[in-house]
Amino acid sequence: MITEVSSPVGSEIFSLVALLVISLGVLLVLRHYLPLRTTPAYLLVPIFFALGLPASIILLVPIDLASSARDQDAGSRGIWLPDRVLLVSWRISYWLTFALTWFILPILAEYADAGYREPKDRLIYSLRSNAQYQAMVFGAGIIGIIYFFVTMGASPTSFKALLMALAYCWGLILAIYLMGHGLVAIPRRLFRSASISGKLKRIQGNAPKIHEKMEDAIHNLQNLEAQVAALAQRKTGSAKDFRDWIEELADESHLPESRPRTLTRRMSTPEVTVPNVITERYLADLSRKLMRARHSRTRYLDEWDRLLQDATDTQAVLDSAASRRIEIGQASPDSSIWEKTTLFTPYTRYLYKYYFVSYFRIFLGVFFSLASFCIVWSEVIKSINPLFSVIAVTVVHHPDSERGQIGFAGQVIASCWILYMCAAALTSLAEVKVWRGRALVRRNTHGESAMWYAMQVAKLSVPLAFNFLTFLSPDVYDTTVFYKFLGQYIKFTPLGLWFDWLFPTFILVPVCATLFNLYGKVKNCIGFGGVIDDDDEDNETGYGTGSWREGRDLIERELQGHSSLGRLGASGGIRSHVPNNPNNRTAPTLTVPPEERHRTLGQSTTSRPGVDRQARQEVEPGDENFFEAFGHRVKNTIDTISPPKWFQNVGESIKRPKWVGGNDEAESSRSGSDFTRWFGGGRQEGRVRL
Known part of the structure; x- marks a missing residue:
């Protein structure tokens, strides 16, 4: 009976099924961000392993915990594997992840972004760029090399410990920073999205910035394509040696389609500067810039499309408060089965989106806030006393059991903890905008960007997994295969x-x-945030400063078909918000309250219309802070004070000397007393000075 309980056959079958599920999930992620048919295999295969191996680590850590905590004769309460199988699995996962992170992915990323035509030239460019990077890494780690060799001596074991420790330290530094940011950002995003009106206002506030970046990306691509067109017109000189390359670049360019005459920035012919001598390096650099510019244009077009779709959906939910119904258009015959299927009536759809989604987001925000607090508490308290770690209590359910301290429920909870820690770190990669413009675009991600993000996933997974182990008691994780394989080398020295x-x-x-x-x-x-020039102080409408009002009108003009960009993004992807799109339901129309509609649809974005100040204060009282509102009330109160006659006649017989700058005519023409000017400075300025 003991032999049957101790048999790992059931655990092995479960592990294989879990690996197949993880592989399928990775393939779906690749299909979402990359076109599988056109992406070369040298990009797909490394990215698949760079994503699949970290996902398998989330599975290996709980299995390792249950396997090491079980009694050899009484079996285990959870999924377990023999120590030899776990050791081989950790060796494959760790060293393949190490090779992908530090050698394979960086070389292939530069190879995909080289710009040269011949594979040999692209490989030489990639090796040269990575040699510079590896030289910088070696220079940064030379102090660690000296410390290890002096402390432990020069041996294969110390060299292996050096590689593991330095890679772990660098990965943990980056992981702690990104995870700390994400532990706060994830609950905050859920709380903010629970408010429908606040979510709509944030969408409108982001619209001018995204629209401007989209126009900049289009303008940059136009200049580069105009440069290619100028190169194609050269028939003599050094351009003859690269005629095939130039014609290939010209065939890939679509200057007439990507440069409509109705752009907001009424641009003339771009200024083209082409060198007199055309070299291979110049053409490679031009090809690289063209590739990046096309992907940047596609990125911001996709962001603009998603922003418009979010704005229409949010506005439809907000408008449904009066009718208590949310209608959707009829699906096209060419739509997928998921788009044709609907389970809600208009009323139940209103209840679901207006109430259930909002309260569910609040519930998730509270839940993830508690999870974030538990992780931060465990990080701080483990250096004092690991027994007070909240995560250890949730994972170890049977501390005195002969069949193992960790059961299947503890393994599931451990996987959830590691998954949340990795999600907090990886979501920060998209929010921290310091990654050289890299971004993930649906079905059109640049190859170099996809390799870079996959490299970060592989780099952060191992440090976060081992960091999770240290939340538990040393009696639990000291016996794991993971600690014997990696932990002893990390703690190889006192440092x-x-x-x-x-x-x-x-x-x-x-x-x-x-x-x-x-x-x-x-x-x-x-001086890089919140700077307002003197010219913008009177611009209370916010036009030209990226306010939510400008974004509201940009979105409205786009949905009504009056956009200055027209249908520019049709070639870069399906624009789901366009009513004429046959592959999607008709999007709801974004409506604006009549009292806020102070601009016509045809006006330019950068125009600054005059709006009645008092009416705007009554309609939008939430736009002024406490001090502005208090100053307005004090000024209005003082302006309405009628001083007594005896006070008005005081000083009439006294004239100000000329050397003081007195001007009786100017003083008599002033409206109101001098006392009121202490608060406002003057009626002609129209604002309060505190």
Whole structure:
């Protein structure tokens, strides 16, 4: 009976099925961001392993915990595997991930972004670029090399420990910062999206910025394609040696379609500067810029489309408060089965989107806030006393059992903890805009960007998995195969031991920075955030400054078919918000309240119409802060005070000397008393000075 219980056949079958599910999920992710038919295999295969191996680590850690905590004679409560199988699995996962992170993916990423035509030239360019990168990494790690060799001596074991420890330290530094940011950003995003009106206003506030970036991307692509057109007109000189290359670039360019005459920026013919001598390096650089410009244009067109769709959906939910119904258009015959299927009536759809989704997001926000607090608490308290770790209590359910301290429920909870930690770190990659313009675009991601994001996933998974192990009691994780394989080399020296125990407490720095918006305050201090010129002080409508009002009108003009960009993005992807699109339901029309409609649809974005100040204050009282509202009330109160006659006659017989600058005519022409000017400075300015 004991032999049957101790047999790992059931666990092996479960592990194989779980690996197949993980592989299928990775394929779906690749299909979502990359066109599988046109993407070359040298990109798809490494990205598949770079995503699949970290996902398998989320599965391996709980299995390793249950396998090491079980009794050899009594079996295990959860999924377990023999130690030899676990050791082989960790070796394959770790060293293949290490090779992908530091060698394979960087070389292939530069190869995809080289710009040269011949594979040999692209490989030489990639190796040269990565040699510079590896030289910088080696220079940064030379202090660690000296420390290891002096402390432990020059041996294969110390060299192996050096590689593991340095890779772990660098990955943990990046992971702690990104995870600390994401632990606050994920619940905050859920809380903010629970308010329908607030969500719509944030969408409208982001619209001018995205629209401007889209126009900049289009303008940049036009200049590069005009440069290619100028090169194609050259028939003599050094351009003859690269005639095939230039014609290939010209065939890939679509200058007439990508440069409509109705752009908001009424651009003339782009200024083209072509060198007199055409070299291979110049054409490679031009090809690289063209590739990046096309993907940048596709990226912002996709962001603009998604913003329009979110705006229409949110506005439809907000407008349904009066009718208590949400109608959707009839699906096209060419639509998929998921688009044709609907389970809600208009009334139940209103209840679901207006009430259930909002309250469910609040519930998830509270739930993930508690999860974030538990992770931060465990990071801080583990260096003091690991027994007070909240995560350890949720994972270890049978501390004194002969059949293992961790059961199947503890394994599932451990997988969820690791998954949330990885999700918090990876979502920060999309929010922190310091990655050289890289982005993930649906079905059209640049090959170099896809390789870079896959490299970050592979780089962060192992440090986060081992960091999760340290949340538990040392009696639990010291016996795991993962600790014997990696942990002993991380703690090979006293410096590594102290780093692993103390550095995770610095997670409080990104958590506090994100929680209290220290990033925005630092930008304001150094002059990069919240800067308002003197010319913009009177621009209370917000046009030209990226306000939500400007975004509201941009979205309205686009949905009504009056956009200056026209149907520019039709070639870059399906624009689901366009009513004439046959592959989607008709999108709801974005409506604007009549009292806020102070601009016509045909006006330009950069125009600054005059709006009655008092009417705007009554309609939009929430746009002014406490001090502005208090100043307005004080000024209005003082302006309506009628002083007594004896006070008005005071000083009539006294004339101001000329050397003081007195001007009786000018003084008599002033409306109101001088006392009122202490608060407003003057009626002609129309604003309050405090």
